[in-house]
Amino acid sequence: MYLDLDRTPAGRSELDVTGTVALGLGEGYAPEATISGELTLQNLESRVLASGTLAASGMAECARCLSAFALSWEVPVDLMVLRDTHSEETEGETLLILQRDGEVDLSESLRECAALAYPQTTVCREDCRGLCASCGADLNDGPCGCVEEPVDPRWEGLP
Ligand SMILES: [Zn+2]
Ligand SMILES: [Zn+2]
Structure with missing residues (x-):
């Protein structure tokens, strides 16, 4: 150039x-x-x-x-x-x-x-969708089967 x-x-x-x-x-x-x-x-x-x-x-x-x-x-x-x-x-x-x-x-x-x-x-x-934080599977290829962590109830209701 x-x-x-x-x-x-x-x-x-x-x-x-x-x-x-x-x-x-x-x-x-x-x-x-x-x-x-x-x-x-x-x-x-x-x-x-x-x-x-x-x-x-x-x-x-x-x-x-x-x-x-x-x-x-x-x-x-x-x-x-x-x-x-x-x-x-x-x-x-x-x-x-x-x-x-x-x-x-x-x-x-x-x-x-x-x-x-x-x-x-x-x-x-x-x-x-990125990679699963627990097993590393590519979530664009579909769900990996890991159970999602339940949301801590203390955080619910916050904006
Ligand atoms: Zn990507
Ligand atoms: Zn996973």
């Missing part, structure tokens, strides 16, 4: 992005994400701004039943390539890349965006 500074026209243009990055988030997370979509570029004299929302997908583990499933999520991107490589500028949430010309490798910045936007809870489907 590259942005070619020498070939980006002045003013506004579009950049198609497609690629796969290793997320490095750890166990239970999708190990890698395939990112695709279009970024809007603003090529100004001293800088190029790239922004937009990309789509990411990867194989994740369901938080309830632990099975692998295809997870997709949206990745907001807001980054800036500064041609002044000695700049000490900071721009709030915007990711900064310092490079004067040539091809800018966006992979690390887009990996960061995809990791930041990773969903908090990942379930294979809204109504996933």
Whole structure:
């Protein structure tokens, strides 16, 4: 995933992005994400701004039943390539890349965006029943036969 500074026209243009990055988030997370979509570029004299929302997908583990499933999520991107490589500028949430010309490798910045936007809870489907707490059976395959713990009567009637 590259942005070619020498070939980006002045003013506004579009950049198609497609690629796969290793997320490095750890166990239970999708190990890698395939990112695709279009970024809007603003090529100004001293800088190029790239922004937009990309789509990411990867194989994740369901938080309830632990099975692998295809997870997709949206990745907001807001980054800036500064041609002044000695700049000490900071721009709030915007990711900064310092490079004067040539091809800018966006992979690390887009990996960061995809990791930041990773969903908090990942379930294979809204109504996933998860695993039985006593025997570990996947309750999506049907009841496991364990007797459910009776509800403690002291808690009944509480909202
Ligand atoms: Zn599940
Ligand atoms: Zn069970």
